[in-house]
Amino acid sequence: MWASSVGYMLDGLDLMVLSFTLPLIIAGLSLSTVEGGALSTITMMGAVVGGIIFGILADKYGRVKVFSWTVLIFSLFTGLSAIAIGFWDFSIYRFLSGLGLGGEFGIGMTLVTEAWPKEKRSRATSGVAVGYQAGIILASVVTAIIAPHFGWRGVFLAGVLPAIFAFWVRRGLKEPEMWERIRENNNKRLHKKVPIKQLFDSPRKLGITIGLIIICGVQNFGFYGVMTWVPTALAQDVGFSFKGTTLWTVVTTIGMVLGILIFGILADKFGRKPSFIIFQICSAVGIWIYFQFTIPVLLILFGAVLGFLVNGMMGGYGAILSEHYPTEVRATAQNVVWNIGRAIGGFGPLAIGIMALHGSISSALGLISGGLCHSCTGNVFLNTRDKRKRD
Template structure:
């Protein structure tokens, strides 16, 4: 049975770091999901086409790709906590700025800049939580941070009918974006209560003592090249499939299934509930059977679920059940990348490596929702979504075959490079007893 007893085992620093990352991910998720919810309003009030709506989603994801790697490089040089604060401010500021845009190109520019912050926050936050949490608990704790996506999504979905009732469609989406400034307040909490990662501080002390850190491009050399490529391709598939659903599911419910805002909110609520549970399940499973088998299991489950949801003639009652599993399986897959990618690289290039793998996945995966928009010119929206998502998950499954197993790796110093068979056996023993 899945348990949350790990929380009682966290010390004060681990708990503060956990809640800082949880809140950061959640509030940023609120900001990013606002766009998916206002797509119908943008199409109606600004005259955007579905293809242009897809391009706007891609603009944000392209920004996230650049931001993830850039923030990772900076975090390896300037510190995890400092860059985390900067990226949160970027997401909040540019989400709010979108409220004042009135055409496709200005929205595309602001969406790209917002993406820079979101991609950076996800990469740096994932490294921070993975370094602070002890190896025996890392899979469960770091993966559970992704559950905050469901919280952020729930907030934005809950606000949608309220804003729709209080404001006209023309004004409502602007008010919605303006609310995105709220996450900026989290920075004050982080500055006062969250210390820098001890593992990073040790590496930084060694650097000041004369140890020359490797350049960020080390992730493309020697033993790191294979794991970098495999992780980046897997994240491309996972993010690509996720972005199809995040970007187009609200429109699919309202346009293809003909549901009202009120009715579609109920379906999205089930999807959100699943997103809350999935990361907890992945963390529990991956700490017991390993990261790679857990990824492969959930990729198969998600592919089957998407195929039935979008390509089979199912009724509305079945759709609402499948929406729960859609969120659960996707949340599980996204959550697993946080601890796994951090375990692939040594401390001095960990944020650079995780930033590239997550950022590269977001960047390459960003073409998938745009492809859906293009395909809708010739096939129904549901069919376009299903084809693109299944291709993405198939790609991720193939890449997962080439990932090394990292569960239980000690992140001090060289991470998985210290994970000799003896080290991994010791880590497995600690996990089993946790």
């Protein structure tokens, strides 16, 4: 869990470092705002492609081995980003570093779910999910300390150090016994190409995969929408200062961490599906209520509640994705479903920005509330029996 959490920390660190340093990059490389925004999209595209590729490889060659490959790729091209001289070479480095990042979530979650006992599985995946929030905090600290003295290039060079640490943490890991057992019993099938079509090869599997993609897509839509636009909405609609929006971000992130950890406990105790439905409904209602507030203190304090509900469900995705697919395609399923959902969710900030052209950002953020209500329908496709019984 520790090794997987550190790996997922790289995901949050990388994406937020790019976000925090983007104004410096645009100025330093003389980029347009469109080119600057494209760097984030290109990174996400790399993550989707890398997630699919490395998920398949992890099912064929082992979780730990491929996990280490992803860190090496990320380290190399994050470091090379520091020597970029223009948009095109920077885009290539970002896409290739995204390939490494894309494998982190699914492989790490698969590794943990196959190593931990089923009655504590959601708590374990919650521990991994918290790594992303740690990455956000680390990105803000690294940028604040290094950027004023060494610019954005120094920040990207420093970003290689956590990757080296993640590689060191994993050096003693062994493959999960569950995967080793499957390899010994069915060696030939495991080393054939694992086709993605196995996620859709029956009406039941098709329904499960579609349902999981829906809830993953809405989860990412909500996260990126909230973290991208709420600080701007608070500045424009309520008059928050930069310090005020920074405080909101810190408080909200704390709420997210608590939500993730508590969700893991609830999912282990009461089941995955009920926990998801309760959090989805509460999130939809909570977002609508939140934007009725106008008092700054309440907006900051209830930011923690917002983070708790909207991002708390991150604690359960690793478990619920793993438990719906057999061992031989589990890493593929994790990365394909999650990264397709992340690609869909990546359009959240764009959709909210377009809607805000015809109204306020606050009213546009109501789209997330509707999306969370819609995501409850995704649970209809999931198995109703308790999937914790599955190894």
